[in-house]
Amino acid sequence: MRTTVMAWLTMPLFAASAMAIATASASAQTTGATGGAGSAAQAARQAAANKPRTIEGINTVWLEELTQPEFRDMIKDGYTTVLIMTGGVENNDGNLSMNKHNINNKLLGEMIARKMGKTLVAPLVTLEPGNAGPNIQPGRAGPMLSQATYTALLYDMGNYLRSMGFTEIYYLGDSGGNARGMQTAADSLTKVYADSPNKVSFKHVAEYYNHTSVVQPYLQNELKIPEGIKIGASSGTSGLHEELGIDATMALADPQSIRFAQRVKAGQAEINGIKFESLTWLQDLGRKVAVLRVTTTINAITAYRATLPKPQ
Known part of the structure; x- marks a missing residue:
């Protein structure tokens, strides 16, 4: 019954998105035909948007940090690939910020974009899917979004990025529960624009979520680090939803996010039987893990790109 209800909830959201596309198209055609003050204002705004920049831009891969003219010029220069990074706010037990996934995405998103070249990162999707339920649970981790809302959000983000001029749109998630929504959004957009003359690729890159499949074996x-966690598991001998590879990249991004100083003071600077030799040691390990995750992700994107039709 629950599956049926979720399907009913999702269908109107996708229908609304499709209707919005059709309405916008009809509106544009009507405006072009009738002209008038609205057309003049639009033309003036377009002319202003096309004016050459008079100040130098900044060196960033984060879409929201750009001015509109900076972004416009980057699109013209071939920055037509964008990453949609999904994270979440969840219970990571006693040592890690509930913002764990978003911290990793901020670090790795920039590394991936710069390594790929001519790639930007969309504003982070910082919430993940989950259900509130009827009960009050003081101190519960979150907030989260319903699966229907989450999938519609990802669909609309991908669709809007397409309208901004991006031609390759990749969904990368740092939390396992995000995969369903990303895959659904990418598949739905692929179907909607399958026959469009403006070819756009929408792809969920599952290989980015590689803590258990790549990082733990590495x-x-x-590295021969005998961490007390079974490969494929999300918790080890410490009994926490925490592991060395994640601690290491979070320490690289922000030591406070793993409460490094507080754990040292309390004599708890360890996880799953592995003591943190120093902050420098942990951050050096974080660099290795980050490079591994970035390389794994880019290799998957490169393999996918090889399947795309070559430009005529």
Whole structure:
């Protein structure tokens, strides 16, 4: 029954998005045909938007940090690939910020975009799917979004980024529960624009979420760090939803996010039997893990790009 209800909730949201596309198209055609004050104002605004920049831009891959003219010129220069990074706010037990996934996305999103070249990162999707339920739970982690709302949000983001001039739109999620919504949004947009003359690719890159499949084997098998966690598990001998690879990248981004100083003071600077030798040691490990995750993700995107039709 719950699956049926969620399907009913999702269908109107996608229908609304599709209707909005059709309405916008009809409106544009009507405006062009009738002209008038609205057309003149639009033309003036367009002319202003097309004026050359008079000040130098900044060096950033974050879309929201750009001015509109800076972004316009970057699109013209071939910055037509964008990353939609999804995270969440969730219970990570006693040592880690509930913002864990978003902290990792901020670090890795920039690394991936710069390594790929001519790639920007959309504003982070900082909430993940989950259900509130009827009960009050003081101190509960969150907030979260219903699956229907979450999927519609990702759909609308991808669709709007398409309208901004991006031609490759990649969904990358740092939380396992995000995969369904990202895959659904990417698949739905692919179907909607399958016959469009303006070719746009929408892709969920599942390989980005690689804590258990790539990072854990790397730490244990290649670096020979005997962390007390079974490969594939989300908690180890410490009994926490926490592991060394995640601690390391979070320490690299922001030591306070893993409460490093507080844990040292309390004699708890360790996880799953591995003591943090120093902050420098942990951050050096974080760099290695980050490079591994970035390389794994870019390799997956490169393989996907090889399947795309070549420009005529």
